[in-house]
Amino acid sequence: MSRLLAGLAQLNRVLERVLHWILLSLVLGFVLLVIYQVISRNLAFMPSLYWTEEFSRFAFQWMVMLGAAVGVLHADHFVLEAFPRGSWADLATRVIRDLACLAIGIIFVFHGHEFALSGLRRNATASGLSMIYVYSAFMVSGAFILLFSVQRLLHTLLHGLDDMEAALNTPSEIEALEVSASGHSVEGLEPPPGSSGQSERGGPRP
Numbered sequence: 001m002s003r004l005l006a007g008l009a010q011l012n013r014v015l016e017r018v019l020h021w022i023l024l025s026l027v028l029g030f031v032l033l034v035i036y037q038v039i040s041r042n043l044a045f046m047p048s049l050y051w052t053e054e055f056s057r058f059a060f061q062w063m064v065m066l067g068a069a070v071g072v073l074h075a076d077h078f079v080l081e082a083f084p085r086g087s088w089a090d091l092a093t094r095v096i097r098d099l100a101c102l103a104i105g106i107i108f109v110f111h112g113h114e115f116a117l118s119g120l121r122r123n124a125t126a127s128g129l130s131m132i133y134v135y136s137a138f139m140v141s142g143a144f145i146l147l148f149s150v151q152r153l154l155h156t157l158l159h160g161l162d163d164m165e166a167a168l169n170t171p172s173e174i175e176a177l178e179v180s181a182s183g184h185s186v187e188g189l190e191p192p193p194g195s196s197g198q199s200e201r202g203g204p205r206p
Contacts, residue, residue, distance in 0.1 A: 005154050012073065012151050015144065019070055023063060030059040051127035058124075058134050065137040069144035072101045073151070074170045094161060095153075102149035108142025115139070 033056040040046040071077045079097070083089035116139050119132035155164040 001154070001158055005151070005158060008147070008151050008154065012147055015147065016070060016073065019066055019144070023066055023070075026059045026063045026066075030056050030063065033059070051124075054124050054126050054129070058129075061134060062137050065141035066144070069141045069148060072105075072145050073148035074168055075152075075165070076170050091161060094165075095156065098149055098152045098156070101145060102153065105142045105145030105147075105149055108138050109146060110142075112136070112139030112142050 033052045036046075036049070037052055037056070040048050068077075075097075081090070083093065112135075116132055116136035119130060119135035122131040123129065124131060124134075152164055152168060155167065159167075
């Protein structure tokens with residue numbers, strides 16, 4: 001099991017790097033396409049390329065789906081903590097969260113496959129692009145969500161929930177502030193240097 005986790009973790013690290021570059025390219029392409037649309041609508045000499053509107057939408061859809069998968073790996077989605085941290089209810093809901101992501105990944109792969117194949121019968125209006133390239137975003141995202149969820153659950157099974165979250169979760173700014181605040185409060189209980197129960201003039205404090 002440990003070898004399986006190590007191999008899966010290495011595979012997911014490579015996939016995450018690839019996804020980062022793909023997402024960066026999608027963001028760049030999306031921004032350039034939108035900028036061209038804005039400029040072409042205000043400058044008469046520039047041709048109005050209607051396919052840029054379609055491609056910007058397609059890029060945005062892929063960004064959402066692939067970004068959602070990366071968010072699953074590092075638990076970057078919005079989370080509502082309804083129970084005290086460390087309680088049994090809190091531990092259960094954190095495990096259920098990863099199980100729910102696993103179930104969503106399975107649903108996306110199973111039904112996303114059928115949805116992607118339905119794109120073979122449809123083409124984009126302006127560009128004529130086959131919609132399978134757009135509809136397959138759900139299936140691809142589901143495959144990544146499935147791999148990332150399995151890594152989180154397997155890590156939890158072998159090393160515990162807290163160790164998994166410490167290794168994979170994006171550090172929470174709120175938790176960092178709480179730790180910093182608690183450190184300052186502890187330091188505030190200590191007397192300042194040079195004030196060992198006496199005033200600055202050497203006499204005892206009142």
